[in-house]
Amino acid sequence: MEFPPIYSFPPLYTRQPNAVIRNKQIDSWIDIILSISKQQSLWEIDSQGNFIQQSISLFENKDIDRTVSPLFIKEILQRMVKTQKLVARDDMSDSTYCILWKNLDSWASLMLEWFETTNKLNQVVTIYELTSGDESIGWEFHSMPDPLVSKCLNLLVKRGRATMLKDEYNKYIAIKVV
Amino acid sequence: MKRFGVSAFDATKDTYDSTILQRQSKEYEQQLKLFQDKLIQFAKQHNEELGLNHEFKSKFMKMCNSIGIDPLNLFDKDRHLFSVDDYYYEICVKLIQICRDIKDINGGIVSLDELQKIYFAQSNVTIEDIEKSVQMLSNLDGGFEIFQIRDHLKFLRSVPNELTSDQAKVLEVCSVMGYASINLLHINLNWERVRCKATLDEMIANGLLWMDNQCGGKEILYWDPSWITRSIDIQT
Amino acid sequence: MGQKGSKIKITEQDKAVLQLKQSKDSIHKYTRRTSDLISHEKQELKILIQNNPKNYKENKKIRFLLKRVHYQEHLLDQASDQLINLENMLSNIEFKLVEKQFFEGLKNGNSILTKLNKEFANVDEVLDDMQEQMAYQDEINETLAQHVSGVNDYEDEIDKELDAMENELMGKQKQEQEALPNMPSVGRLPELENTKPKVGDFTPVKSPANKEQQGQEPALLA
Numbered sequence: 001m002e003f004p005p006i007y008s009f010p011p012l013y014t015r016q017p018n019a020v021i022r023n024k025q026i027d028s029w030i031d032i033i034l035s036i037s038k039q040q041s042l043w044e045i046d047s048q049g050n051f052i053q054q055s056i057s058l059f060e061n062k063d064i065d066r067t068v069s070p071l072f073i074k075e076i077l078q079r080m081v082k083t084q085k086l087v088a089r090d091d092m093s094d095s096t097y098c099i100l101w102k103n104l105d106s107w108a109s110l111m112l113e114w115f116e117t118t119n120k121l122n123q124v125v126t127i128y129e130l131t132s133g134d135e136s137i138g139w140e141f142h143s144m145p146d147p148l149v150s151k152c153l154n155l156l157v158k159r160g161r162a163t164m165l166k167d168e169y170n171k172y173i174a175i176k177v178v
Numbered sequence: 179m180k181r182f183g184v185s186a187f188d189a190t191k192d193t194y195d196s197t198i199l200q201r202q203s204k205e206y207e208q209q210l211k212l213f214q215d216k217l218i219q220f221a222k223q224h225n226e227e228l229g230l231n232h233e234f235k236s237k238f239m240k241m242c243n244s245i246g247i248d249p250l251n252l253f254d255k256d257r258h259l260f261s262v263d264d265y266y267y268e269i270c271v272k273l274i275q276i277c278r279d280i281k282d283i284n285g286g287i288v289s290l291d292e293l294q295k296i297y298f299a300q301s302n303v304t305i306e307d308i309e310k311s312v313q314m315l316s317n318l319d320g321g322f323e324i325f326q327i328r329d330h331l332k333f334l335r336s337v338p339n340e341l342t343s344d345q346a347k348v349l350e351v352c353s354v355m356g357y358a359s360i361n362l363l364h365i366n367l368n369w370e371r372v373r374c375k376a377t378l379d380e381m382i383a384n385g386l387l388w389m390d391n392q393c394g395g396k397e398i399l400y401w402d403p404s405w406i407t408r409s410i411d412i413q414t
Numbered sequence: 415m416g417q418k419g420s421k422i423k424i425t426e427q428d429k430a431v432l433q434l435k436q437s438k439d440s441i442h443k444y445t446r447r448t449s450d451l452i453s454h455e456k457q458e459l460k461i462l463i464q465n466n467p468k469n470y471k472e473n474k475k476i477r478f479l480l481k482r483v484h485y486q487e488h489l490l491d492q493a494s495d496q497l498i499n500l501e502n503m504l505s506n507i508e509f510k511l512v513e514k515q516f517f518e519g520l521k522n523g524n525s526i527l528t529k530l531n532k533e534f535a536n537v538d539e540v541l542d543d544m545q546e547q548m549a550y551q552d553e554i555n556e557t558l559a560q561h562v563s564g565v566n567d568y569e570d571e572i573d574k575e576l577d578a579m580e581n582e583l584m585g586k587q588k589q590e591q592e593a594l595p596n597m598p599s600v601g602r603l604p605e606l607e608n609t610k611p612k613v614g615d616f617t618p619v620k621s622p623a624n625k626e627q628q629g630q631e632p633a634l635l636a
Contacts, residue, residue, distance in 0.1 A: 011388030
């Protein structure tokens with residue numbers, strides 16, 4: 001993992017009392033979270049700041065023995081929700097977030113591009129095929145978890161470009177893009 | 179990742195794709211480098227014309243900028259490319275840009291060392307050049323000023339509020355360890371604890387220092403933000 | 415099967431394709447899992463051999479593990495074949511759908527063509543009528559052309575008469591000129607009378623009447 005130099009600056013882990021500095025500090029944290037998520041293809045984070053797929057404790061830096069307090073982590077995550085870098089994974093609760101190192105619109109456009117370049121228009125494509133199939137290896141959304149995929153694909157539906165198909169448990173399993 | 183089914187055949191294709199792409203981008207890079215070199219050469223040859231014709235000059239600079247040549251690379255102090263003043267003006271502009279960008283992190287105080295090593299790393303600007311440019315900037319009343327601590331460390335202050343002598347002393351202490359603390363100041367400078375705390379608190383309020391309360395449960399440390407880039411030196 | 419309020423329709427074929435793709439996905443998942451398992455077991459095998467460099471051929475566990483790997487590989491091959499079959503099937507279906515579209519296109523085109531052809535049913539009548547009209551048009555053109563030539567003739571006639579009149583006048587003048595020195599003779603009078611009826615013949619015939627007469631004649635003939 002590649003961290004910016006500020007990651008090893010001890011005060012970064014203490015909530016700064018000066019508001020101007022604190023804004024900059026939170027921005028720095030957001031940059032770090034997004035760039036690490038992009039590097040490692042991390043998709044989801046819980047409200048305590050733990051990544052779901054991998055056990056990376058970003059907010060604890062063992063090299064300099066510093067940890068961000070849970071309260072400050074919450075503040076950082078809340079800022080990310082506000083700036084739409086995070087979006088609640090399920091509509092019901094906000095205990096888990098999807099990390100948007102690319103915004104939903106860009107993801108939707110990228111997927112549309114995939115449908116167009118791999119000649120998948122006008123046919124039913126399963127979500128598994130889209131994110132885990134061999135044909136999407138090398139595309140940035142490969143391995144994207146289903147809840148986020150549904151959010152992106154819903155945008156395509158809203159744009160009038162697609163229809164989603166559900167299985168018997170009312171879960172989205174496939175899409176047809178025209 | 180291993181593939182199965184028909185797409186197993188695609189795997190080999192991909193590697194060819196990427197090698198071709200790599201080669202292409204390498205070639206482009208070389209061409210761009212060549213073009214940049216030629217442009218710099220051109221600038222050196224036609225120095226006089228460029229100096230005389232302002233429109234020609236500004237268009238030429240614009241073109242250089244758009245293909246990624248730092249204008250500073252076009253200047254050659256010794257051969258008086260363009261005119262010497264142009265060179266320093268360019269540094270002035272850069273200085274203002276840099277100071278604005280990093281103001282929120284360091285409260286407007288940055289060491290000349292850091293400026294030269296981190297932000298002017300791509301061009302061969304010396305500390306003396308920066309000092310001379312700051313001299314020119316002082317005419318603007320923008321509050322740019324160089325001050326010295328511990329006799330040899332020079333800092334550039336880009337915000338109008340003056341440093342008190344106490345604050346300068348704190349920065350001096352920070353330049354050794356990266357941080358200061360009430361105890362540290364008390365022991366080394368023989369200050370009253372109240373004076374230490376007041377000075378440090380004020381510097382926090384001005385954004386000159388960052389607070390760190392995780393030093394093994396002991397006292398609070400006050401860090402100088404220039405320490406962030408100092409670690410780059412250690413790594414490289 | 416959910417179908418949101420969208421204009422894009424999910425057809426029966428789509429549902430069938432979806433089922434195929436779902437089974438393809440599960441085989442795909444299986445191949446991935448098995449291939450992971452195989453590489454993991456192979457790794458284990460290597461470690462076991464390293465740990466028992468001497469009697470690894472007799473080691474039952476190693477033999478068993480190798481057999482297991484073989485068996486898994488065999489299954490993987492089978493799964494891979496099945497995957498290819500499914501993929502073939504899917505591309506066949508896709509192609510058939512394209513063919514179907516092509517056929518639909520042909521069918522539509524054909525029906526439009528027959529429909530259009532039907533509209534040509536009374537084409538003979540129209541053509542006959544058209545021929546008649548065209549012939550009539552030709553005639554009109556011809557007569558109009560004659561008109562024009564008639565007018566030309568008329569102009570010529572006028573020219574001729576004017577010439578004649580001029581000649582006459584000139585002749586009279588000459589005669590007068592010649593007669594002046596001499597005494598007027600009687601022989602001049604009848605000559606004058608000769609020309610007079612000629613002028614009288616001409617004047618009552620007015621030009622439009624003349625035109626009409628000439629224009630009507632061919633029309634009556636037709």
